[in-house]
Amino acid sequence: MDGVTLAQVAARFGLVLRGDPDARVTRVATLKDAGAGAVSFLTNPRYRKYLEGTAATAVVLDAATSGDCKVAALIADNPYAAYARIAAWLHPEPPASAGVHPSAVVEPSARVAASASVGPQVVIEAGCEIGERAVIGAGSVLGADSVVGADSRLAARVVLYRRVRIGARCLIHSGVVLGADGFGIAQDRDGWVKVPQLGGVRIGDDVEIGANTTIDRGAIDDTVIEDDVKLDNQIQIGHNVRVGAHTAIAGCVGISGSSTIGQRCMIGGMVGIAGHLEICDGVAVLGLSMVSRSITEPGIYSSGLPVSEAGAWRRVVARLRHLDELFDRVRRLERPAGRSDPEPS
């Protein structure tokens, strides 16, 4: 019989098991849909209602919620991380077969490790280096002198411009473009003069970059994404930005040129960050916010406006245009009766 025993799971990941150590699991599933042989998890209180009735063989959860668990419990300090590791163990990535597909176009001066996998229709230009066990997905294009580190994977149709360096164990999703020109233009009498974008892009180790995200090359120096940064889909990162290690950025965020994001920051979806500013370590910015000045204190920041019914919102918007005036009216009301001389604002 296949799968692993709960005793094996608990031992491998340092979890406390409450239940039959010889029960076997073969896959992960949600609390709601799990059946025999599945291991599930509970981390979001929203889904606690499914705990009591789950048909999972075991559930990964923390000690506090484990009392309500009627099936085997795998008790973890950090149940989500434990679940992630169990899922990766039960569902390993299908291995890519080493070698270069005959339809790929690889310049002779490129060095491709023998254990690397280069998919169909790939283009690898002169001077590239592809590390051990790296995977280059179908249709990807690697510009001259680019580097892909060991065990990194590019999904289908990734583009690296020239001189883009990717570290080890990265995962770059489809449609990502690394190293396009930054938006450097100088205004002149007759129109725009293009500012040559001469830097590169440097991606650290253990970085994941979501589908259709774009990271521009630096104007002179490199644009830098440090180790263990996690980027969701459709993020735009301008030239000369630096994103600090372990920072996670949700989808559709835009970061303008020359800004620096600290380490262990969390940036919510659709946040816009202006150029030439610094965000210190440990900052969280909630979704749809605008960062237009540097942030020097760790903490949580926000400027998003939640929806209202459209008619009510229209009245708020109309009133906002008169907000300045309302402050003046209140100040006048606060004046002692009889005084009417203007005060300095």
Added chain:
Amino acid sequence: MDGVTLAQVAARFGLVLRGDPDARVTRVATLKDAGAGAVSFLTNPRYRKYLEGTAATAVVLDAATSGDCKVAALIADNPYAAYARIAAWLHPEPPASAGVHPSAVVEPSARVAASASVGPQVVIEAGCEIGERAVIGAGSVLGADSVVGADSRLAARVVLYRRVRIGARCLIHSGVVLGADGFGIAQDRDGWVKVPQLGGVRIGDDVEIGANTTIDRGAIDDTVIEDDVKLDNQIQIGHNVRVGAHTAIAGCVGISGSSTIGQRCMIGGMVGIAGHLEICDGVAVLGLSMVSRSITEPGIYSSGLPVSEAGAWRRVVARLRHLDELFDRVRRLERPAGRSDPEPS
């Protein structure tokens, strides 16, 4: 002579014709630029000013506006839908020639219908199924075990990861990425642990997906786009989202993971929708709004702020920071004279 008569148009689409039934039309045109042989339409009052002077042979419009029409009128209850059908009839899509281009790389275990068209430089991995008359545009990459239904068309350079299923009569535009990993990461002491993304993506029938839109695969279950959903360009849809039938979503919208959008909703451009929430059927959200809680009542919702002159807006922003304080000041003013004890807020 080619083209069709107005009598034929009226009969085919159930319209009332006022004018010469034997007049012929060969193409569509705008009211402003139309000439002899063109059929035009009026649905947006903004363009009514061009009705009187149009040189179109016929105009599709509703009964109420038809009085001002000096040329032949094709009167419809729903002129825009009638125009759409007439335009499709007069300007049919050029047919794609069946067969697999010799430069495509198709794994032997993939099943491609004889009537399907597979363009140059396409990659189709093992176990895929391509339905009758389906079209796979140049440079597209289909991951293992993906399915494209009958009469569906993928434009150039679409990417499907493994196990993405697309229904019948869909149209998927260039740069679309379906099935990239959802943004699942668990925070651990030393950094992030990737949560394997094991679900798939399921697209219903009659779905259109705009250029460079991305839809992530589910973490465990599938991400689901139901029948007749229409998605514009550069939309980002997170893992485990479900979008209900007949819902239309404008460009640049972001939908975070595990949220559910009801049927027949209309989501305006650049709207951001947070994760793990539910929007009921029949909701319209105006552009640039933020949905951060579930919406349980059909209706129109908004939180966008229209631009002002920048200096005036700067004053509003400065005042907003003191809004809480202004409420307190007004409350103090409202107190009967003589009372000054603090009230609970």
Added chain:
Amino acid sequence: MDGVTLAQVAARFGLVLRGDPDARVTRVATLKDAGAGAVSFLTNPRYRKYLEGTAATAVVLDAATSGDCKVAALIADNPYAAYARIAAWLHPEPPASAGVHPSAVVEPSARVAASASVGPQVVIEAGCEIGERAVIGAGSVLGADSVVGADSRLAARVVLYRRVRIGARCLIHSGVVLGADGFGIAQDRDGWVKVPQLGGVRIGDDVEIGANTTIDRGAIDDTVIEDDVKLDNQIQIGHNVRVGAHTAIAGCVGISGSSTIGQRCMIGGMVGIAGHLEICDGVAVLGLSMVSRSITEPGIYSSGLPVSEAGAWRRVVARLRHLDELFDRVRRLERPAGRSDPEPS
């Protein structure tokens, strides 16, 4: 010895040289990192602190700041434009070799200039025209009857649908999709009817388009981008939009269908522009703003909200919902004592 003398630089670009005319420069660098042989520049006051200590051989700057320059000064009225031209002279683009790569698929009816360069895995459909010295990057797909003007460059993996015309000296970055269908759908009883998108896309001369930007084809007429327009990454431009000459648009902007942007406008990052409106010449819109009505006066416009600490912002948001009511309360306070009859709002 290679490089050029400062006398040559000054003469070629019409600059005033203060320093050794025979000193030589070979490359550009930032003030902070420059060494011997490098020319640097100063335009942003933020970086003025690096001027005094720079090891650059020469610095491009304006007369006002040149007094603090300890090394050779190249004094310009417009230092950024002068720097841009010097950088382009010192760091010329590597030339692409003329000819069609054997892996490209080019329909016989396409006309490709002998001096043009067509990269690997490219697809060029019937009736296309590729001008002199044009470069078509690896993996790009050009739909039928498209035109790429002389000296224009498409980076890797650009898609042009059918009948997209690009002028001379343009630069189109990777992942760009030009000519996908506009978002035209008509609501009918049973669901959506697709409105055929029959127009094309017309791009002027000297246009740059950033990575993963999408520009839809017109519904009937063309979508038009005029000369010298500069578009950053991940911009979405709807059908029938016209963008006026010399306008620059930052990343992640969305422009809905049928809107017209004037000449010499500057649109900040993540701005959303509604459909069917007009923005006159000379308008600047700051980042993250929403334009929902036409703008008829040149000037600077804004509606972005900068972040606050999240708790403080939450209180502002809660208060905003009662703003309308606050105005009423203030009006009541303003009434002469004794009057309490309601006033019309």
